[in-house]
Amino acid sequence: MLNVPAAVRLLVPTSGDEGEGFHAPTIEEFFPPQLFGEGTWWGPTRIDLTGFFMAGVLSLFFVLAFKRTTIVPGKLQNLGEMAVDAVYVNVIDEVMGAKGRRFAPLLVTLFWMILAFNITGIVPPFMIAGTSVIGVPLVLALVSYAVFNWAGIKEHGVGAYLKMNLFPPGVPKPIYVLVTPIEFISTFILRPVTLTIRLLANMMSGHLLLVLFFGATSYFLFEVSGLMKSVAIVSYAMGFIFVLFEVIVALLQAYIFTLLTAVYIDGATSHEH
Amino acid sequence: MELLAEINGNVNAIGYGLAAIGPGIGIGILVGKALEGIARQPEATGVLRTNMFLGIAFTEALALIGLVAGFLFT
Numbered sequence: 001m002l003n004v005p006a007a008v009r010l011l012v013p014t015s016g017d018e019g020e021g022f023h024a025p026t027i028e029e030f031f032p033p034q035l036f037g038e039g040t041w042w043g044p045t046r047i048d049l050t051g052f053f054m055a056g057v058l059s060l061f062f063v064l065a066f067k068r069t070t071i072v073p074g075k076l077q078n079l080g081e082m083a084v085d086a087v088y089v090n091v092i093d094e095v096m097g098a099k100g101r102r103f104a105p106l107l108v109t110l111f112w113m114i115l116a117f118n119i120t121g122i123v124p125p126f127m128i129a130g131t132s133v134i135g136v137p138l139v140l141a142l143v144s145y146a147v148f149n150w151a152g153i154k155e156h157g158v159g160a161y162l163k164m165n166l167f168p169p170g171v172p173k174p175i176y177v178l179v180t181p182i183e184f185i186s187t188f189i190l191r192p193v194t195l196t197i198r199l200l201a202n203m204m205s206g207h208l209l210l211v212l213f214f215g216a217t218s219y220f221l222f223e224v225s226g227l228m229k230s231v232a233i234v235s236y237a238m239g240f241i242f243v244l245f246e247v248i249v250a251l252l253q254a255y256i257f258t259l260l261t262a263v264y265i266d267g268a269t270s271h272e273h
Numbered sequence: 274m275e276l277l278a279e280i281n282g283n284v285n286a287i288g289y290g291l292a293a294i295g296p297g298i299g300i301g302i303l304v305g306k307a308l309e310g311i312a313r314q315p316e317a318t319g320v321l322r323t324n325m326f327l328g329i330a331f332t333e334a335l336a337l338i339g340l341v342a343g344f345l346f347t
Contacts, residue, residue: 027344094323194334201337256330263327 292339
C-alpha cells in the first residue's frame with residue numbers, strides 16, 4: 001500500500017475474504033430455471049407462473065364483481081365498474097368516441113391484464129413482471145394487430161383499406177414510389193414490433209435497474225469494509241425511488257398499449273382520409 | 274497493423290448512450306410544448322395530454338430499441 005493517510009485508505013473499497021464480489025445483472029435474469037418439467041417446451045419458469053397467477057386473480061375479480069349485477073351496485077361491483085369505467089373514460093371516449101364502444105371488451109381486458117402483469121415487478125413474492133419475457137407482449141401485440149386490420153378490412157373492404165393505408169391521398173403521383181414502401185413498413189411491420197418492444201423493454205429495464213440497485217446495496221453492506229459501506233444507504237434509497245418509479249411505468253405502459261391499440265383501430269375504421 | 278486505440282468493456286453501453294440522446298431531447302421538447310399548450314389553453318388539456326402520451330410512446334420506442342439492440346448484438 002502506498003503511503004496514504006488512514007482516512008483516505010478507508011474510502012478505497014476493499015472486498016472481504018468471504019463473498020464473491022459484485023455481479024452486475026445480465027439478461028440471464030429473464031431465463032430462470034424451469035420449476036418442473038425441465039427441458040420440455042412447456043415447463044414453466046417462475047415468470048410464467050406469475051403470469052398464470054395474475055390472470056387467475058384478475059379473472060376471479062371480474063367474475064365475482066359482475067356475477068350478479070344489480071341496479072344499485074354492491075361494494076365489489078362498484079369496484080369492478082370503476083375498473084371498466086377508467087378505460088371507457090380515459091381511452092375509448094378520448095380517442096374513438098361512441099363508435100368505439102364495441103371494442104370495449106378488448107381494450108378493458110388489455111389494460112387490466114397488462115397492468116396486472118406489470119405490477120408483479122414490484123410485488124414481493126414475484127418481483128418480476130409477467131410482461132418481461134417476450135411471449136406476453138408479442139401475443140398481445142399480435143392480437144392488437146389482428147384486430148385493427150380486421151376492423152379496417154371489415155369497414156372498407158380489402159382493396160379500399162390497403163389503398164387508404166398505402167396510398168394516402170393528396171400526394172403527387174411520383175412521390176408514391178417513396179411513400180408507399182414507408183407507409184407499408186410503418187403500418188404493417190413496425191406497429192406490432194414497436195408495440196412488443198415498448199412493453200418488453202420497459203419492464204426489462206425496470207427489473208434490471210432494481211436488481212442493480214438492490215444487488216449493489218447488498219454488496220456494499222456485507223462485502224465492503226470501511227466508509228464505503230455507507231454507499232449502501234444511497235444505493236438502497238435509489239432502489240426505493242425506482243420501486244415507486246416502476247409503479248408509474250407499469251400504469252403508463254398499460255395505458256399507452258391500450259391507447260395505441262385504440263388509435264390504430266380508430267385510424268383503420270375512420271372515413272376522413 | 275499498428276493498434277492506435279483500444280476500448281475495454283462493453284461497447285453496447287456506448288451504443289445505448291447514443292441511442293438515448295435523440296429520444297431524450299425529443300421527449301423534452303414534446304412535453305415542454307404540450308405543457309405550453311395546456312398553459313395557454315387549459316380547456317384543451319384532455320386532447321393535448323392524450324396526444325402527448327402518443328408522441329412520447331413513438332419517441333421513446335427509439336431509445337428502447339437501442340436498449341434491446343444492446344442485448345441482441347453481443
